[in-house]
Amino acid sequence: MTPAARRPRISIVQAGLHVGETVEIPGWLYNLRRSGKIAFPILRDGTGILQCVAVKSQLPESLFESVKGLTQESSIIVTGRIRQEPRAPGGYELDLENLEIFQRVPEAEPYPITPKEHGIDFLLDHRHLWLRSRRQHAVLKIRHEISRAIRDYLDSHGFTLLDTPVFTPAACEGTTTLFEVNYFDHEKVYLTQSGQLYNEATAMAFGKVYTFGPTFRAERSKTRRHLTEFWMVEPEMAYATLEDVKQVAEELIVFVVGRVLENRRAELAVLERDVSKLENIKAPFPRMSYDQAVELLHQKGSEIQWGADFGGTDETLLGEDFNLPVMVDRFPTAIKAFYMQPDPERPEVALGVDVLAPEGYGEIVGGGQRIHELDLLLRRIDEHGLPREAFDWYIDLRRFGTVPHGGFGMGLERCIAWICGLEHVRETIPFPRMLYRTRP
RNA sequence: UCCUCAGUAGCUCAAUGGUAGAGCAUUCGGCUGUUAACCGAAGGGUUGUAGGUUCGAGUCCUACCUGAGGAGCCA
Numbered sequence: 001m002t003p004a005a006r007r008p009r010i011s012i013v014q015a016g017l018h019v020g021e022t023v024e025i026p027g028w029l030y031n032l033r034r035s036g037k038i039a040f041p042i043l044r045d046g047t048g049i050l051q052c053v054a055v056k057s058q059l060p061e062s063l064f065e066s067v068k069g070l071t072q073e074s075s076i077i078v079t080g081r082i083r084q085e086p087r088a089p090g091g092y093e094l095d096l097e098n099l100e101i102f103q104r105v106p107e108a109e110p111y112p113i114t115p116k117e118h119g120i121d122f123l124l125d126h127r128h129l130w131l132r133s134r135r136q137h138a139v140l141k142i143r144h145e146i147s148r149a150i151r152d153y154l155d156s157h158g159f160t161l162l163d164t165p166v167f168t169p170a171a172c173e174g175t176t177t178l179f180e181v182n183y184f185d186h187e188k189v190y191l192t193q194s195g196q197l198y199n200e201a202t203a204m205a206f207g208k209v210y211t212f213g214p215t216f217r218a219e220r221s222k223t224r225r226h227l228t229e230f231w232m233v234e235p236e237m238a239y240a241t242l243e244d245v246k247q248v249a250e251e252l253i254v255f256v257v258g259r260v261l262e263n264r265r266a267e268l269a270v271l272e273r274d275v276s277k278l279e280n281i282k283a284p285f286p287r288m289s290y291d292q293a294v295e296l297l298h299q300k301g302s303e304i305q306w307g308a309d310f311g312g313t314d315e316t317l318l319g320e321d322f323n324l325p326v327m328v329d330r331f332p333t334a335i336k337a338f339y340m341q342p343d344p345e346r347p348e349v350a351l352g353v354d355v356l357a358p359e360g361y362g363e364i365v366g367g368g369q370r371i372h373e374l375d376l377l378l379r380r381i382d383e384h385g386l387p388r389e390a391f392d393w394y395i396d397l398r399r400f401g402t403v404p405h406g407g408f409g410m411g412l413e414r415c416i417a418w419i420c421g422l423e424h425v426r427e428t429i430p431f432p433r434m435l436y437r438t439r440p
Numbered sequence: 441u442c443c444u445c446a447g448u449a450g451c452u453c454a455a456u457g458g459u460a461g462a463g464c465a466u467u468c469g470g471c472u473g474u475u476a477a478c479c480g481a482a483g484g485g486u487u488g489u490a491g492g493u494u495c496g497a498g499u500c501c502u503a504c505c506u507g508a509g510g511a512g513c514c515a
Contacts, residue, residue: 031476038472055472072465087473107466110450115476116464117452121507177513194515219513220441232515309513354515363515411515425515436507 007079012048015092018082022097025050026077028132029070031115039067041096043078044132051088052078054096067099073111073132075102127431128440138267139427142260143416147212149259150233150410153252154210159235162202164195164211170390177218191216194409197339197394199236200370203405204397210235222435223312224424225362227413229433236407242341242351242369245406246327249355249365250283252410253325257281260419273421277359280323287327290349293318307332316360325364329353338384339377341369341406353408361418367408374398 007024010017027045034040037056042049054067070076077100085093105111112122113129123130130136151161167181167189178190195211202209212233219226235248257278260268268275288296297304300317304310309331310318319326330349333342340350352368371377377398381388388395416428426432431440 033474033477035471035474035477038474040474040477042475051475053473057472085473087475089475110466112450112465114451114465117476119452119508121447122451124507215515217514221511221513222508223510223514226514230515311511366515409515414515 012043012045012050012090015048015050015082015090015094019084019092020082022079022081023094024077024079025094026102027075029072029074029076031072032067032070034068039064041067041070041076041078043076043094046137049090049134050092050094051085051090052080052094052096054099059096063099066101067096069104070101071105071107071110072114073129074104076100077102124426124432124437125439131430134270136427138264138270139416139420139422140430141267142264142420143412143428145260145264146256146416146419147231147412149256150212150252150412152259153255154233154235157208157248159208159210160202160206162199162206162209162211163213164192164198164202166192166214168192179216179218193217194232195234196236196407196409197391199234199407200394200397200405203236203238203407204401204403207239208235208237220435224426225312225414225417227425227429227432227434230425230429231412232409233412234407234409236405238405239403240369240406241404242329242353242406245367245369245408246287246329246353249353249367249408249410250285250325250327253285253355253365253415254281254283256415257419268420271420271422273419277323277421278419281325285325285327285355286322287329289330290328290332291330293328307334309335312362315356315362319356319358319360323358325358326356327353328356329368336368338380338386339370341371341404342376351406357414357418359418359421361414363411364414364418365408365410367406369404369406372398372402372404374402 007022009024009026012025012027025043025045027043030042030044030049032039032041039054041052041054043052054064056064078094078096079098080094080096083093083095084091111129112126113133131140155161169187169189178193181189181191183189193215195213199209199211210233213231214229215232216229218228237244237248261275261278265275294304294306297314297317302314302317304314318328329352330343331352331354333340333348333350336350336352340352343349343351350368352366354363355365356362357364371380374395377395378388381391413425413428417425420428422428426434
């Protein structure tokens, strides 16, 4: 085809804007249905899916034959006229006039993911190809929407994005769940499990800050809620109390759900998500103390003891009566990290809050108010058996203009799994990293 | 780390201890409106690995390997 004859190149999502025009669309063959004299190649281009029609009597013999011989996921550029067509999925159809085959997938080694069912092991082994399927495409479009909504909310509420390091010399919280990096000679270095301690430093410099990036937990967990590498957004605010933290977490969640409902209805439909459950997500969320939560759990038959953390089934039980995320605060100080501010009126509980997602998706947010008094922080570090010298700079923050402050971490993949209504977080990230799976 | 379950054709799965099977995918043929298209035919197997019991093992036993779900722990 000479450059002069070249048609305007569009993407499938724009098809409705070009009805009656002859256009060129680059993409991949999603599927092909054919009979003797008519063929329906279905084109996929990353923005949508479009059915094309090739009629034998209206095309050169060789062109019709090459359409009939197309194989799944061959890369092709189609040219033709766009038409409204109620029989076609999506409502538009392209009358094929020309076909350029960039690469024809050979039938000796056909595309492995067929339109029929596959097991999870096979799909995860072929994750690099699985990403092309409709469901995965929908999930990852929603992931993008959620990430963007999180940034938009924080950016428009005075937060500054300040990235925190992935290599860290000390544990932020626990000490047993760190990935060690064997490279640095002068000291032991690990992959971050939270950017929070650094956020406290940047919050004292910028007021309201956040970090949004990957975190790593070497927990030998093997459940539908766990990844070894996952993304977390962590806002932190100077001059903030537990109540401020709870309010921001609530507003952020409401905003994110609203954005997905506004912009990703089609993707939710592909996932067959019950959107009425999402439309219900409005402030205020139910709030309860840890004490009240334990009492409620006892009523529901749980055998949880005061002082213990919630198990997976406890989290589900707590959420089941409300169709909203539930905020639980004032956990026992003993089970929380050393930096959590004890309640001044009741030091055995800490000013921390967890947000539990509805429908059994578990904890999506954890946070609270941090200790701002130097003496108290030093005492807590000692009580946890931690070396003061590892936290020298962190302790410094309490020496130079310390203020009450707090923040939280929100797990991106758990949010996506909840909003999409997925069984497992492994589908919420392009290339999941799990206990027994690091490829592709 | 512990508990439970699974491994048979490229994929999803059948097969009472007695000749290894189907659907999809692939190839060939048919079909002018298909919607995971349909109809007919063909090719395709070291039943995860190694031992054992048995006249005979995909099936029973032991160990190992690989994976899945869950517990603990966590977002």
